[in-house]
Amino acid sequence: MREQSEVRSSSPYRDDPGAIRALFDDDRVHRDVYLDEALFELECERLFARSWVYVGHESQVPKSGDFITTSIAGQPLVMVRQADGSVRVLLNRCAHKGAMLVSAPSGNVGKFFRCPYHAWTYRTDGKPLAVPLRAGYEGTRLEACESSRGLESVSTSTYRGFVFARLARDGVAFEAYFGDVLKVLDNLADRSPAGELRVAGGVFRSVMNCNWKMYVENVVDAVHPISTHESAWQTARDMSQTWEHDEPKPVALEQLLPFGSSYDFYQQAGARVFAHGHCILGTQSSIHTGQGLPPGYREALAAAHGESRAAEILAFAPQNSMLFPTLAIKSTPQTMRVIRPLAVNRTLVEIFALEPIGAPAEMLQRTLSYNRLVFSPMSVVAHDDIQVFETMQAALAARGNPWVSLHREHRSDEKQDAPVDVSGNNEILMRNLFRSWVELMQRRPDGSSERAREHCNELA
Ligand code: FES
Ligand SMILES: [Fe+2]
Known part of the structure; x- marks a missing residue:
């Protein structure tokens, strides 16, 4: 069976900015932008990761611990109200083995998230809180592993109650992006x-x-x-x-x-x-x-x-x-x-x-x-x-x-x-x-905003 990454690397668009540019010819656009599955994968990795995408409205999470779940191009997200009144967006993915932390469209987690699989817990800002059988990890490399760092937080910006997120670490700042x-x-x-x-x-x-x-x-x-x-x-x-x-x-x-x-x-x-x-x-x-x-x-x-x-x-x-x-x-x-x-x-x-x-x-x-x-x-x-x-x-x-x-x-x-x-x-x-x-679709020389690739899965 071919690896996902092998399938992806076979796209003629992945490493050829000229091929992407050729799809839009000033006054007409090539049909591949609507039809090509490899371009859709690239949209997930690049376009949706680099732009500021709407996640939800603050009024949907009025109280501390309130959350809604959603996704951006295959990335499962949870938007959650913090005790200090701010709203954060986190990847809805347990750091242990990747289980989804909350599956309901909305609800209240209380003071912390608890994974339904092995009960690892996280603060509402995503920081790790507790792991059952802690002693079993002593002497292991867990501390040095990403698995111990909690939930991944996503760049978030709120404007007049509208909450947006950018998955890529780098990119145009919120105000400059929307103007x-x-x-x-x-x-x-x-x-x-x-x-x-x-x-x-x-x-x-x-x-x-x-x-x-x-x-x-x-x-x-x-x-x-x-x-x-x-x-x-x-x-x-x-x-x-x-x-x-x-x-x-x-x-x-x-x-x-x-x-x-x-x-x-x-x-x-x-x-x-x-x-x-x-x-x-x-x-x-x-x-x-x-x-x-x-x-x-x-x-x-x-x-x-x-x-x-x-x-x-x-x-x-x-x-x-x-x-x-x-x-x-x-x-x-x-x-x-x-x-x-x-x-x-x-x-x-x-x-x-x-x-x-x-x-x-x-x-x-x-x-x-x-x-x-x-x-x-x-x-x-x-x-x-x-x-x-x-x-x-x-x-x-x-x-x-x-x-x-x-x-x-x-x-x-x-x-x-x-x-x-x-x-x-x-x-x-x-x-x-x-x-x-x-x-947004052209590859950047440093590939800095391609980290979303590993999470990019088509929703059923
Ligand atoms: S997958 Fe979340 S605790 Fe194991
Ligand atoms: Fe219409």
Whole structure:
């Protein structure tokens, strides 16, 4: 049987930066980026290890010892609240033989982790605490071995309650990695009169048989809704035109109708791209502009932040923002999608509602309605997209042109130093993320951020 490492070393992309660069040709991208299993392995080792990836929200672990478990490209992680109030992210992997320390999606460990296998214990910061039969290790080399050093801690950064981790020891610092796209998170949190958000109402999970980048591109693809979601918005339009009841139209109709917005609308809606692959769709307006502001909300926001700041907060309501590579934010309704790659052709998307603390309860209800209607596994909108992603994954492998077009509004002198303001229809939003993809995927001369290789296992 061949060793895993032998299989991996056979990839033509592993040691050839030129081969990686050749996959993105300024205005088109090679289909291998969606189809090639070896490239997916490299994405796990390089791209997801070197970027700051969203892990969870502080509100999910309010008390000391509270934890949630998750994974980044095959790396099992546990995010845990410390006694001093800080939040840490650790590899969820016992230092003894590698058992997962906690398997539940969330819970409370109390004052320490205890491995379910042989009961080695660790403080919540990962430091080793106790080992049964300690005397049996005397005179052995355990002390000098990595096994005695506790749980591996991962670089963690928290911004307005959003917790991110970087698996690689070295890399771009958090603030430099995200830059001004962090204003999207400021805006989101400031939409709460208390300046605070809470993840509320559970989570929808949707697994689709497609490459994760298809989903990421779609988040900021303004040209598809009018055609892909035609049946949803036309049904909403027909129902709306014949609505004869006295009571107001249901929220669902209001939320579905704008999916028929025109190309011109998005041209004006505007977009912005940032360094490191991030972008905002809807810098000027969004199909949700003006929706979901219940009575008393503006007043509560003005009382908390002042009239002019409140007006500024409400005026900036991007339709979708992509904090590359895995966090998609909608400013109103306040929802986030977390894209979790499982395999080259399999992607999990988790959908959360964010409750603005101190705002009328109706806002959360509208967000939950939107998530059910548009993003969830029983959505009348997401099905349209998933159908396209899954058939695209199959059809891209068929004979024919191996290149995927990203030409819309491309200019040969396209400015590459983000940020850049563009129209909402410009495919620079996708070109920008592939520029970042190439950068993150190239091998560094010192190989410093390749340590994640040994942990990179495809999730079942
Ligand atoms: S594997 Fe954890 S204590 Fe043995
Ligand atoms: Fe869509």
